[in-house]
Amino acid sequence: MNWRTPARIFLIPVVSILLVFLVWDLIIRIFNVEPFVAPSPGEALGALRDNWSILWPLAIETIRETAYGFVLGAVLGFVLAVAMAQTRIVQGLVYPVLITSQAVPIIAIAAPLVILLGFGIWPKIVIVAWIVFFPVAVSVLDGLANVDDDLLKLAHVMGGTRSRVFFKIRLPATVSPLYSGLKIGATYAVTGAIIGELVASTGSSLAGFQRTANSSLDTPAVWGTTILMTAIGISWFLLVVAIERLTTPWRTRSTVRRLPFRRHPD
């Protein structure tokens, strides 16, 4: 039994999502729930289709907010972790701030950010970055702290220079933990963008659309929008996983991918 064949990698998650929709549909049917209370999956997806021409541009905007915030948060988290790993004093000073930043309720910080940054894309980017930088910083910091001591000794005996050891051993060693942090961040990033839209939006956003649909009791459209938001979150996660597989071939492949003209001389 090979669980890693591509067919199974894709098939199993699809089946499990379909099962969720099936259970949802059964509950609606069995309890005979009215669509304005809670729609069936079909009604929700129907509303999504009917409003697609409005929703798609808004989704693009949400994706942009998520993307910019994600990249900003990842870069900040990574740089911060590398800086913190250099000296104990910096680490001691920064760590409490790191923890505090995550203890602040994100909803509570959203309103002040809007006052500070206006109603544009910036407060959303900052909220997403705020959420993403933490898991990235913590995982990279872990990665830097857990480089095999014996490997560093070997590097020292070989006469390795400080900067080369950093770039050839310490830094590459953070790649795997970095992706763990990015995957955690990816699932929360879209939530951050939506919170930003909710607080800072004048209406032309996914969150704004959903609020309008909610107040006019268009419940299928509310649920349809939720499905769309969730799909963006899942896509984001999958994108990170795909990039991870491409950039860390040593974890999934047994040999280096080598172009024909780069073969070893005979």
Add this chain to the structure above:
Amino acid sequence: MTVDTPKLWVEGASKTFEGLTALAPSTLSLQPGEFVSLVGPSGCGKSTLFNLVSGLLRPDDGRIEIDGVDVTGQSGHVGYMLQKDLLVPWRSVVDNITLGAALTRGVTKADRAQAVDFARRYGLGDFLDHYPHALSGGMRQRVALMRTLATNHDLLLLDEPFGALDSQTRLEMQQWLLEVWAETQRTVLFVTHDVDESIFLSDRILVMSPRPGRIVSELVVNLPRPRTLQQMTEPDFIAIKRQILDLLHGTAAG
């Protein structure tokens, strides 16, 4: 440099950790091309002596010379290999072999050519582009030894390199190491717990003893080379083994 200059000269080197003497003043010398083993129980100062020669530690007293040059407390003068293969998971076999160059000055075409040549000559030709996780334990240790050779130091320090392998693989690796050593003409200082291994490989064996860690005896292994597995059951071999076991047992009991 004259013909008489030893490859390695350790003179009265000692090391104390927090009041405990890890290594009492010790003196030893290795001639170019010699294969010398250090044998002894845990805590006998083998690893300390190793770390002094590799430059990881600086002796409290005494000096260390390689080719007549004082290298006391300096790293970057020896090839060094441990029981853990310490292969870098994101580098291929060839790129692991050139790690020393990558960490000191950057990998040149010549380094890569040499790495490919080593790998092909010593049984890794089909695995040049493999990542370490795709190799067996024995193969990984072969790569680790190639990496050690590729640093192009004449003196190799090997600290129980085959200690984690099963006995079958270990025997294969010992024969293979002798082949590599004979062809590349390096000088080897080898640490092991395994008495058979030390006799099979070495020209000389230094027996060490703990509390304080020191060299208590030196035995010359006058078995003809190239060595064969048959020799391991012959009277000469057994006689040396008995001598070493007496020394180890005596010091352990005393």
